[in-house]
Amino acid sequence: MESARASTERTVPLTAARSRATFLKRLGRSKYLLILFLPCLVYYVLFKYLPMFGLVISFKDYNLFRGVWASNWVGLKYYRMFFESPDFLKLFRNTFLLGVYNVVFGFPMPVVLALCLNEVRQALFKRFVQTVSYVPHFISNVVVVGMVVMLLSPTTGVVAHFFKLLGWQPVNFLVQPEWFRPIYVIADIWQHAGWGSIIYLAALTAIDPQLYEAAEIDGASRWKQLWNVTIPGIMPAMVIMLLLNIGHIIDIGFEKVFLLMNPATYETADIFSTFVYRMGLTLGNYSYGTAVDLFTGVVSLIFICTANYVSRKVSDTSLW
Amino acid sequence: MRKSFTWALTAALTAAVVTGCSSKGGSTAAPSGPAPAPADKAAASPPKEHTFTFLTYSNASWPYNKDWPVWKYIKEKTGVTLNMQVPPDAQLDNALNLTVASGNMPDMLYTQSKKTADKFGQQGALVNILDYVNEMPNLKSWMTQFPTDTQNAMSADGKMYVFPNHGIGETNRMNWMYREDVFKKNGLKPPANWDELYTVLKQLKQAYPNSYPMAWRQGLQYLRNFSPAFATGSDDGSSDVYFDFDKKEWRYGPIEDNFKKLITYLNKFYKEGLIPPDFLTIDTKQWQDLMSTDRAFVTVDYISRVDFYNLPMRKQNPQYNLLFMPTPAGWPGGPQKNAYTQFLENGIMVTSTSKQIKDIMHFMDFYYSKDGLNLVSWGKQGETYSEENGKKKFIGGYATYPTCAKRPASRRTARIRGSTTIPTCRYLRPSCRTPTSKR
């Protein structure tokens, strides 16, 4: 609204001068705030916006020694190269599927955990479970993947050990492409489910107890209460979290995939960001890597906007 | 190739040593200053101090240690301090790519393949060493002495992006080995071919259900070691073409029927638990664990591994006896051949962005001198070796390098290495008991 008014004002020449004056005054009045904001601004300009302009090298034949401006324009060469390469579909599929599995299996877990915790009345037990289940969230990806690799080793890992006890053949999980996604998703749930439940627990405590009492008076069973009171109560939180998760489908974490993958599992493990790292940084194809970067960015923007739009239509909850 | 050759060999070794042993940690020594390098007397005035940055790698079996005495000796002789970047060996290629691609290069780089040198060289990242050959009297005379080795280091366009070496791969001879004591205890004899190998492994697995009777490290690389016995060939993963000396032609191993026979055997081994289920990813340490804890009894590796295992293992188990085993033929009466693994392309490269190119050239030239050779091969007189009647001998903790007594006579060259380079390695890094290993 404000901006609309401002633009109407600007169309009137007489008021333009006045608005400039008030603007300068406002600037002067907020100079200390602006000073406080300055480091932040510098950071965002340097490390967030400058790179966006750097995306221009994806349309050039970037040569490190010549610099951005002296490099030749090549138009869409690298995009064409990417879309036509066999890597494209594979990367898209891998990134997308990994992200989707992560949401499909990773999203419900914190909700379930929170609902269960909510049923627990022994405060001490509840606190204990919470404390323990939050811990993995603070453990680095390097440690988590290191643990996964060690525990899944078919010769010495504890999983192989249990397999043997059960009379099964040990499986070499880490070099089998079909196991990559399950391993990744399970590790992710292990890491973040506990922490993710915090938000729902908070939402649960915010539900008005009178709603439950009313339901009880109406003779609703615990199960019915769950569906008619509890779930609707945490629905907004769920929608927001789901949106955020969907927004990250394409933008799935680089670190863990990078650490967990190996050439034997590229077939299912290689995603956009690991590809960019390999192609762009380790092989020095900066322009090509950047083209993939930009493509990833655009797709993930589309994802989040769509998710947000759909959600606003369907449930009245949205990120913006 | 015998005595008169020693000097030359040494010269070559220097490079070898520089690359092979020191690369692990890095380093080397250098003459600095104008041109004092060659002669033994050069040390008259203290050399000018330089610091070079150097990207090399840290070998899993002898991780880089900045406290190795070699750094001190090098500094004394040449005034050079090497500032090392040492990624794990498996990541050297990656690190090289990243470094060169970023344009932020150290003064010197180490490579394990000449292909890399030529690639970066042609991109303009490396110095053509030939441009500076006049600064390097020792290298110059070395080159006239070893034209073939010089040729080996050149790129297709007649430039040289990596310092040449001679004999660096000598420590890299590989052979089959087996646990003689375990075989004897179970009444087994070394298999003559892969069918017998299968039977033997099967029996071992029965006797030791917890074991994977045959194990090697680093996955598919070792197909190269197995394939000659099947009259085919394979490289260590970088390419699978090999030269068939009988037919005088290049051939591609993996599409040959004999190659399939090999793979079929391995598949059977894998299915029956005769090789570890994670054989593709077993690293050096895991393999060492298997071999030293009676969980693997047959292996293929560098020849000096017999001593690497036998010497320490016998202290706790006097019976422990790892011996060389004749190569099992692919089929009865088939070839009993081992791979030729003793040629390595490892070498040091100088980056074009370095501000001290000439100083580095002088430094590197030192290693083609008798003095430099001696330094990296033997260390320091009185500290690491003593000399009597012109014969050098390691002293103190540096002397325990394997005698090569058990090696077959045909391993003559290996012996020479045993008495020169390997100790060098040992001297460079006191905890090391193995020769250079690739990757």
Place this chain on the structure above:
Amino acid sequence: MVRTRLRRKWTLPRLLIALFLLAVTAATVYPFLYMISVSLSGDVYVIKNEISLLPKGVNFRAYEVVLQDARIWTSYRNTILYVGIGAPLSLLVTAAGAYSLSKKEMAFNKTFTLMIVFTMFFNGGMIPTFLVVKSLGLVDSFWSMIVPSAISTWNLIIMRTFFLGLPKELEESGKLDGLTEIGIFARIVLPLSTASLATIGLFYAVGIWNNFYSALLYLRNDQLYPLQVVLRNIVMASQMVLNGGSNVGDNQVLDEPLKYATIIVSTVPMLLVYPFLQKYFVKGALIGSVKG
């Protein structure tokens, strides 16, 4: 109150819930117990895979070897420095920025807010960012672990939401005393916000402690490596531990105990400190959840 009465019954669903939660707890704790046990166990038992819960043949050799490794110490020191310098710096910049953004009267407030929020949905990507960091001369420097990831937009927004909730009267009293906004921020707002600052500071600290990405992209010099890189090199790239890591025979320490010991050594500080800081973390997560 009706509900409490009903719930006191120990019904089957509640039993299942309790079991489920116990399983979750076990799944979280077990890997650590297992790693600790193996790292403390004697070789014989490790080889035979006999460790499943408690250590057997307890010894500390793996830890001796790991703790003798200079790389562990160097990287520990580096990580502590990165956290010690980076977290306060990030916190300060974030708090100052968030405070300004919480003031509607600041010129360009809307523009700035939009500009910041936009980066949550779109960014320049890995390579352009790398090139910027490189052209600033930060590659392979101490600051590359701190500056390029100095501000987390998420944390900035959390802080801003928090500042928005502060009572206006406090600041007005500051203005009456003749303080500028900077003065108010430093003398009044910050002291009042210690709990939130602690929370955000902790998030930053954990982020820097666990940061592997920046090191992978920007660091080549092993003297600057943080713990995470060394950890990865030892555990996943099989770069052995020094001083006996590659021995066989008498001094041999097996691969698994060594690697587990390395993991434990690098994780224990976090695990020890965590219970005491938990309430701050939880608080942070909750501020974030309040839609602002």
